[in-house]
Amino acid sequence: MRLHRFYIAEKILTKKLCIKDESLIHQWRNVFRYNVGSEVVLFDGSGFEYDCVILKLSNREAELNVVSKKKGVMPEREITLYQSLIKKDKMEWVVEKATELGVSKIVPIISDRSEKKGFNLARAKKIAIEASEQCGRGDVPEIGEVMNYELGIMNHGENIIVLDPSGVPLHNSYVVPHNSFSLFIGPEGGWSEKELNLFKQKNAEILSLGKLTLRAETAAITSIAKLNIWPDQAKC
Numbered sequence: 001m002r003l004h005r006f007y008i009a010e011k012i013l014t015k016k017l018c019i020k021d022e023s024l025i026h027q028w029r030n031v032f033r034y035n036v037g038s039e040v041v042l043f044d045g046s047g048f049e050y051d052c053v054i055l056k057l058s059n060r061e062a063e064l065n066v067v068s069k070k071k072g073v074m075p076e077r078e079i080t081l082y083q084s085l086i087k088k089d090k091m092e093w094v095v096e097k098a099t100e101l102g103v104s105k106i107v108p109i110i111s112d113r114s115e116k117k118g119f120n121l122a123r124a125k126k127i128a129i130e131a132s133e134q135c136g137r138g139d140v141p142e143i144g145e146v147m148n149y150e151l152g153i154m155n156h157g158e159n160i161i162v163l164d165p166s167g168v169p170l171h172n173s174y175v176v177p178h179n180s181f182s183l184f185i186g187p188e189g190g191w192s193e194k195e196l197n198l199f200k201q202k203n204a205e206i207l208s209l210g211k212l213t214l215r216a217e218t219a220a221i222t223s224i225a226k227l228n229i230w231p232d233q234a235k236c
Contacts, residue, residue: 004032005041005049005133007140012044017052017064025062028054040064047074047138072138075102077228078180082152083220084111084187085119090217095124099131099141101224104180107144109152113189119146149184149195153202156182160204163223164191165213167206174207176227183227185220 006024019025028034036054042064043049049072056063081103083094091108098106106128108119124143132140153160159181184199191199199206209222 003039003041003051005043005136007129007133008042008044010044011046012042012048012050012066015066016055017042017062017066019062019064020060022060025057025060028062029057029059039067043072043132043138045139047072049138073136074138075104077102077176078104079224079228080105080107080156080180080182081220081224082107082109082149082156082182082184084109084149084185084216085114085116085146086187086216087116088118088120090215091116091119092124092127094217094220095127095143096131097221098224099128099137100135101221102137102228103141103224105142105144107152108146109149109184110146111149111187112192112195114187115189117146121145150198152182152184153198153204158203160184160199160202161223161227162186162191162196162199162204162206163209163219164196164206165208165211166196167208170207170209170223170226172226174226181227183220183223185216185223188216 008019034054035057038054040052041049042052048069050066051068052064052066054062054064081098083106085091085108095106110117121143128141128143159178161181162184164186209219
């Protein structure tokens with residue numbers, strides 16, 4: 001039977017662990033009905049995961065014994081997703097799916113045509129943790145604070161990829177030549193002319209997903225999946 005995976009913020013450095021995370025303990029006791037002897041998999045974001053056995057489980061704390069340690073699955077590329085703010089449920093969906101697809105960092109940005117300005121950072125981090133637990137990642141992507149698009153562009157002057165209908169068609173044979181890159185996805189209304197000019201000044205590569213007008217969340221996930229391909233995979 002497949003063991004459930006759980007993320008803990010503290011680094012796992014010893015064979016015996018004492019966990020006092022009330023929400024995690026509540027989940028173990030009341031959702032999964034774990035008890036002494038139950039087995040779980042823990043990971044701390046370091047790239048390793050640990051098979052553990054519960055030695056003690058009370059309302060306030062849990063004691064576990066680390067049985068084994070192994071290398072977890074880590075993203076091969078370093079992808080930073082700059083996602084223009086969109087509706088709450090769609091933004092959360094992007095965070096979840098981008099995590100599953102191996103994005104290293106997600107930064108919400110306010111662009112000229114952004115309709116939404118608010119962003120629940122704490123909830124986004126929780127969604128990223130749960131997605132990492134579910135998909136088997138050995139780490140959790142970083143979720144950045146909301147920033148203006150200009151600041152995001154200026155912070156990443158190299159290896160910028162922008163999705164826009166005016167760009168070069170993104171064919172299946174296209175392979176990003178960089179180990180790390182920043183991907184910018186616009187809002188529902190698309191990028192403004194001012195924003196596109198700024199991208200061009202920073203020598204950004206502007207790509208298109210075709211003639212159809214895609215929703216922002218569709219464009220984000222489709223482009224991540226297409227761009228996160230290595231040369232040897234493209235030949236398959």
